[in-house]
Amino acid sequence: MSQSSHIKDRFLSHRLITNDLIGKIKTEHFDYKPTPTSMSAHELVVHMLTSFYHLASAAAKQRPKTLHDKDDDKNLPLLAQRYTDESVKLIESLSEERLDEFVDLSDSMGINVPARTLIDMAIDHEINHKGNLFVYVREMGHEKLPMFVKK
């Protein structure tokens, strides 16, 4: 199995759970926030989807496309599917040479790391916020939740 296939599997083992949780968020809960200083559920989901996509774009040295506008903004499952599909395409484009190349994000994030490290960081970021989202979704009244990673 190629390295990019391994990375895709690892990404999807978490993202498919994220999308499962997103599917449980009803429109009336988009503005739900556990505390006044928390991100709302809608903000958290959009942050997760766009962050991974932008970091994967940087790893692939591609300019990110605009994947949603105001009309789509209230359809989180649609956005989840679209960002997931585009993120997978970016991962699939990563050759072994590209994975070893450094990506300089000194200006925006203060890091200059190989593309493979950047993708690892993006997946860790996804897992962290999925951990937040589990608590949000349980607080919305859902008691039957999936495992944190898809086998």
Place this chain on the structure above:
Amino acid sequence: MSQSSHIKDRFLSHRLITNDLIGKIKTEHFDYKPTPTSMSAHELVVHMLTSFYHLASAAAKQRPKTLHDKDDDKNLPLLAQRYTDESVKLIESLSEERLDEFVDLSDSMGINVPARTLIDMAIDHEINHKGNLFVYVREMGHEKLPMFVKK
């Protein structure tokens, strides 16, 4: 840098944040749970500390020691330090040959994977529950929280 040093750094980049959050949990919040079906803050912290330690013990093919009893159970920062120190020792013991050896946890977890994969899974588990813990600690009234990973 050896592979075990890399793994130790990656583990600590998350665990030190976990311990930072643990330090913010006051005794009167040990039983705090966001919903009736959630783990309490105390249960969540003990689950994180013991899960990583047990998985690292399995990776190192060592029998886990008993690291706390009833008297220690209410001193979470002490437990955090003790479990972190012992987990680091286990990671440091992992030779490159050992990291490639399979660990058969078919009976308990339905997996049979190389030690390095088991440690990766243990770190993902830590990140997920740290993501939960961030929401708990914010709900306890803490607004200034660290980044999710220590650089």
